[in-house]
Structure formats: C-alpha cells, structure tokens
Amino acid sequence: MITDAVIPALDEAANIGRVVESLAPFGLRRVVVCDNGSTDGTGDVARAAGAEVVVEPQRGYGAACLAALAHLRRDPPDTVLFLDGDGADDVRRVPDLLAPIEQDWADMVIGSRTLGRAEQGAITPVQKFGNVLSSTLVSAFFKVKFTDLGPFRAISWAGLERLEMADRDFGWTVEMQAKAARRGLRCAEIPVDAHVRMAGQSKVSGTVKGSVKAGVKILYTIGREALRR
Ligand SMILES: Nc1nc2c(ncn2[C@@H]2O[C@H](COP(=O)(O)OP(=O)(O)OP(=O)(O)O)[C@@H](O)[C@H]2O)c(=O)[nH]1
Numbered sequence: 732m733i734t735d736a737v738i739p740a741l742d743e744a745a746n747i748g749r750v751v752e753s754l755a756p757f758g759l760r761r762v763v764v765c766d767n768g769s770t771d772g773t774g775d776v777a778r779a780a781g782a783e784v785v786v787e788p789q790r791g792y793g794a795a796c797l798a799a800l801a802h803l804r805r806d807p808p809d810t811v812l813f814l815d816g817d818g819a820d821d822v823r824r825v826p827d828l829l830a831p832i833e834q835d836w837a838d839m840v841i842g843s844r845t846l847g848r849a850e851q852g853a854i855t856p857v858q859k860f861g862n863v864l865s866s867t868l869v870s871a872f873f874k875v876k877f878t879d880l881g882p883f884r885a886i887s888w889a890g891l892e893r894l895e896m897a898d899r900d901f902g903w904t905v906e907m908q909a910k911a912a913r914r915g916l917r918c919a920e921i922p923v924d925a926h927v928r929m930a931g932q933s934k935v936s937g938t939v940k941g942s943v944k945a946g947v948k949i950l951y952t953i954g955r956e957a958l959r960r
C-alpha cells in the first residue's frame with residue numbers, strides 16, 4: 732500500500748522538521764507539507780527535512796489540505812495520512828491508523844484523542860466540550876459513532892475522492908467525517924495520545940478567537956451536511 736502524508740502548516744518552523752523526520756520509520760512514499768503563507772521559514776525547514784512543499788497563499792486549514800491533495804492527484808497514493816505540523820500527534824500510532832485500510836476493513840480511520848490519553852494541557856476544556864458536542868451530533872445525524880474530530884487520520888484515496896472535499900478552513904475534519912458516514916465509507920477509530928504542541932503559537936484552540944471561529948464553523952458544517960440530500 733502506497734501512503735503519502737499531508738501536513739498543513741502555518742508558522743511551524745520550530746516543529747515541522749521534527750514532525751517530518753518522525754515519519755521516517757513508517758515507509759511512507761512522500762510527505763507533503765502545505766505551507767499556508769508562513770513568515771518563519773516553515774517551507775524551507777520542511778524541505779530540508781525531506782518533505783515536498785506545496786504553497787497555498789490563501790489561509791485556511793482546509794485550503795492547505797486541498798492544495799496538498801491537488802499536488803498528490805498527479806500520482807495518487809493508495810492512502811493519505813493527515814497530521815498537524817505542531818508535533819501534537821502521536822506518530823507512533825501511524826501503523827495502527829493504516830492497518831484497517833491496508834487490511835481492507837475500513838476506508839477511513841480517525842485517531843481519537845478521547846479514546847487515548849491526552850497530556851495535561853493538550854486539549855483545552857472548551858475543545859473537549861466542543862469535541863463531545865460535535866461528535867455526538869455527527870453520530871446522531873449520520874449514524875456512525877465518532878468520539879473525536881482530531882486531525883490525525885488516514886483515508887483511502889478512493890474514499891477521499893468520493894467525498895469531494897471542499898471546506899477551506901476549520902470545517903475540514905468534520906466535513907470529512909460527516910460525508911464519509913453519509914456516503915457509506917467504512918469508518919473506524921483508534922485511540923491516540925495527544926501531546927501539547929512542541930513549540931510556537933497556537934492558532935486554533937489555544938486562542939478564544941480561534942476556538943469560537945472553529946466551533947461555529949464545525950456546527951455550521953454539521954448542519955449543512957445534515958440538510959444536504
Ligand atoms: N495551513 C494552515 N494550517 C493552519 C492554519 N491554522 C493552523 N494551522 C495548522 O493546523 C494545525 C493545528 O493548528 P494549531 O495551532 O496547532 O491548533 P490547535 O491544535 O487547536 O492548538 P494547539 O493546542 O496550540 O496545538 C497546525 O499544524 C497549524 O500549523 C491555517 O490557517 N492554515
């Protein structure tokens with residue numbers, strides 16, 4: 732099974748090198764870092780660590796993921812592994828994320844930080860609440876049990892193409908799960924531990940503005956997907 736990794740990154744120069752290098756043991760074909768207009772040299776650090784760097788000037792988590800996928804589409808892998816660029820994800824679980832797809836009993840595997848152990852401070856109380864709320868709503872509307880909307884996940888290329896992903900910011904992860912459930916992809920979760928970001932500034936859950944924007948967008952995305960026919 733050919734697997735490529737996609738890492739959206741905004742100003743993660745202090746972390747991205749170690750994140751890219753940490754994937755070396757897992758036999759991935761390519762690691763694609765999407766630099767989303769960083770001003771700290773994230774792209775250069777990622778390249779030096781062995782990643783392919785795609786530049787997406789328009790900000791947004793989903794916009795970065797879409798740019799990386801457009802890059803992969805020229806020579807697609809069998810499976811895409813997504814993770815964040817801040818070192819918060821437990822890469823030791825990469826084989827566990829990929830196994831259900833390789834064994835062909837799942838099309839998408841979510842790393843659930845609720846099922847795993849979160850380091851003190853890795854998930855804020857607001858984020859925890861938001862995760863429980865949105866996972867419960869997704870489970871209720873789409874009839875597939877999820878316990879987290881975490882960024883660390885794997886999905887088959889064929890499954891991903893069926894989702895016609897479009898969200899350009901914080902709705903990205905929930906859009907993928909809602910559509911996967913809706914469109915009949917086989918979904919699974921495995922426990923993953925969550926670390927505190929290695930260094931640098933939080934852009935989402937560590938700030939009030941980021942949390943509110945992400946929360947609103949996630950709830951809106953759930954509603955939109957629930958109403959879609
Ligand atoms: N491409 C892109 N990536 C972003 C953007 N905002 C955040 N990121 C990346 O998305 C990931 C998650 O952002 P974080 O700032 O870690 O958000 P968080 O995990 O909620 O907060 P922390 O607790 O600080 O880790 C990181 O890899 C960021 O570099 C953005 O606008 N564009």
Ligand SMILES: [Mg+2]
Pocket residue numbers: 815817819928
């Ligand atoms: Mg983070």
